[in-house]
Amino acid sequence: MESLYPPIVNGKAVYDLESQKYLKMWQGPQHPGVTGNMSLELDICGDEVIKCDTHVGYLHRGFEKLMERRRYINCFPIVCRICVPEPDTNEYLFATAMEDLMGMEIPERALWLRTLNLELSRLASFLMWIGGQSGAFGMGTVAQWTIAYRDYVLDLFEEWTGARIYHMYMTPGGVRGALPEGWVNRAHKVLDGASKLLDEIRHVMLNNAIFKQRAVGLGTITPDMMDRYGIVGPNARGSGVARDIRMDMPYLVYPLLDFNIETESAGDAYARTVVRWKEIHQSISLIRQILAKMPQSGAVHTTLPNVLHLKVPAGQTYVRAESTRGEYGYFMVSDGSEFPRKVTVRGPSYTHAMALLEDLAVGVNIADIAGLMVSLHTYPPEIER
Amino acid sequence: MIDNEINYDSEPVANAGDNSSNPTTSAYPDWRKDDNTLTNAGLPDEEQEWFCDARPQPARKSWQPIEDFLNWARANSLWILAFGTGCGAIELRPLVTSRYDISRLGMQPRPTPRQANVFMIGGYVSIKTLKRIVRSYEQMQGPKFVVAVCSCAINGGMYWDSYNTVKRIDEYIPVDVYVTGCMPRPEAVLAGFTKLKELIKAGKAEGQNLYAEKFDWYKENQKKVIKDWNMPDYNW
């Protein structure tokens, strides 16, 4: 008579997946609990996941190949589509990589505007994320509030840059334009509302007993996993590892601003939620500081030669910035021609969703898979690009 | 903004052409010599019995006044399949929240294709997604409608030279309404849905019957680009 229980080797149960005793279940790509167009192949025993495989590639467009065929300036509409909810990091990094290779200087006012743009998009992305996180645990109300509020931030973007989602605001050599008249007042109003909303979220979501019961202890990341899995950003800060590129390797005007690295020590989904909740506050405070300190006049763009025939000197560089998900990097190789030789994008979701999620999902209840996945804050389009 | 004129009568996609005179030194199989052989044409026979093997038939309409009433009901209760196939899906979220709130028009996202009526193609369609789109579309029960959002679904958009995205989604599944833009604003998507409602009420949104009538044409096109055809041919 066969044993009902799987054999235990080294303290871990070893499941014979070929025995057809276990149910195989797919979550995604057509599934509301998965963050975008990707899928998880789960082997489950009872309610517990015993094996998880991440399948990506549903959104592959071959950007790195397409960029080989396009001039530098033609790449800008493409790069911002790599990460849909937060496209500005891509624009900034592509522009910076070009400026780095060309040795170009940026006017000071453009630096401030770029920082403002990055922080505002961070706010929008986090608002979207917090909606996803609450929705994953069945709290549709908070999701509706935050995602609807994100629209006001998008309105600010629209007035400022002319587009809701894809702004294409940062061009090599500066930014496309200054702030419109009266924009600052409207921005302050939106920020006030956002702080109020965050307080409400703390009451309804973070202090909720059921939310705590489910999120505490879910998908714990320990500090020793950091380097093995390449964990960056809020996922690392949720485990008490204070890593923030804005602080560690300052870029733009971040050294002039007053902020600190928010950390939590538990490393579980709840700690990650709290870290991100704090970072929205931080982001709001940063935007307020930028609006107060920003120079009101000056050039926003350096003079450039004909951008259609812009030749970038040969060289290789890696530039990085802190996105909502962590370290976002561009590795650009130029061979001195009008076309980039190779641009590689390092999206933080790449490691979080592939190697890390596959390991964290083992042993988790299937009801919590969506919550775990959202708490890692992965965006599929930046995995496969 | 919204274009409903679809040329359904165009010929099937031209084949790869005769480039076999182009000698290549690569160790990999030459994609130019593709003669429509599939790496995996359908499932093995013993698994086929799990799926329906009847071809789709064009559905008959009922008596016109009843059909008018049914069309009114269909138009006022559109359930969208919650499948974010591309970046256009990010505007689906503002659409269901308070700013635009499609639920006041009787629409709601539905997580299973069996119960959904509207397939919103959100932007570019990669080959891997196309396979899932075809499968989800076939699992939907008719009358079913397709709204193609974003330029990429109409003519490839900015991915016109990408090797992994299809350029015209209407060669693979019938499309009722197109919404152009990259990205289209939520208002544009709403206008698209309103247009779809008008079409349904007028009895013109018969994509399901079109798919059944031109089934072979659609299947041929699908199999031309989906090289890993590891799914049953008919699955309703």
Add this chain to the structure above:
Amino acid sequence: MSIALKIVWAFISLGVVTVWGLTLNGIVHKIFARVQGRLGPPVWQPFIDIAKNNAIRTAITHGIMFYLGPVFRIAGGIGTYMFIPVLFGSAYFSNFSMSGDILLVMYFIFFGQLGMALGAGEGGHPYSAIAVSRGLAQMTAFEVPFALSIISLVVQYGTLSITEIVAAQQGSFLNWTLFTNPLAVIAAMIAMLGMNMYNPFSVVIAPQEIPIGPPTEYQASFMGLLATNRGIFAGAKLVLYMNLFFGGATNLPILMLKTFSIYMFSVFIGAAYPRFRTENSIRFFLKYPTILGIISVLLFSL
């Protein structure tokens, strides 16, 4: 009254409760939407949805049991309703009320869910199978406090007939079970949260994990049948609760007011809470409501 006339009136009252139940569903969607800051669908949206679902031209089936699932479900709903006296003292709206009807009603409440489980199981979708196991586990759990509170009522009033239980609560609102036996009412109301499957007990139909739950594979007119049952069953449950715990109703406006208020209890909780996992919800049901139920049974039987 002759049995033929009784049947006619029973079907009329079934029609009334269907319409009222569906309207309540529409109102609930509206209230959810308002809490979330939206306008929400029109109140008559459930009716359009049913018409739409029946207007679908094609439907696929996975076998006999798959057909019978929604039939069992709606049979459970109608069966529950048929043995509840709707209006106290009314000769026309008393359905097939009889001396032991409370037992039949309890049986029918769970009959529909079991039939649905069989049908959904044949659908073959893994989400259906998982949702069925979750649903049956949760059902078993909330059945315990519900049954205990019914036993407590039976002991309190010394009868198995709903009509007599309602009759015992007439006079003043202080005679309602709500005030004479509050522990049993609390236990039963918590059980109703599980029965209605709103948050925090919505793990059965959790749209983020196993979308839609048991009816994942159901479409077209099957879906229409299930949606109709949502109206009937919601109405039947609310009328039952009103009769058992809130003094019943003597005319339709009072019935509407009372059932609406009872429904709002689970709706407001549902709008503000996340959802429990299966084991959390089972543990919850078997803890506080069960203890309350046992205490109330002991109070009245000792």
Add this chain to the structure above:
Amino acid sequence: MEQLYNNLSLQFELNDFMLRHGTQASFIAKREQLVSLLTNLRDIHGYTHLVMVTCVDWLEDKLFQLTYIVHNHHDQSDIIVKVLIDRDMPEMDSIHHLWEQGRVFQRELHEMFGISFPGSPGQDEPMILEGWQGPPPMRRDFDTKEYCEANYSNRERDSREPEEHMQRKLYPED
């Protein structure tokens, strides 16, 4: 950084040292020594964070430039290690035992460039492309436009060539 490079040079065969912004060093290493070099950097010099593994196709020189970027969290410096391998028979030692995420990067490189990493788990499974029959698509000799014209049909459209249009509009005198 230069001191580190000199120290490493005693042990490994390195050349082509370059330093950007004082914190970003890059050099070329030998193919056989790469895994021990990365182990050395990770365990002794504190470059514990693998940022990315990528590949640059130098078609003219018939070489693949495999690029490993490692980051040190203590002094916030990067090292870009480049390895030039033969383009016709691309094969490289796997680093999946050093970093868990290495296998994902290698899986992608195997699919996109056809570089094989013997021993890397799951590298033969398709990751992004499904049923792909052409050559590895990120290689420079793969013409994606030609592939599109052969496989997909374009809708005829009345379009302006953006390049000419912008040229006329922005720089009419050029």
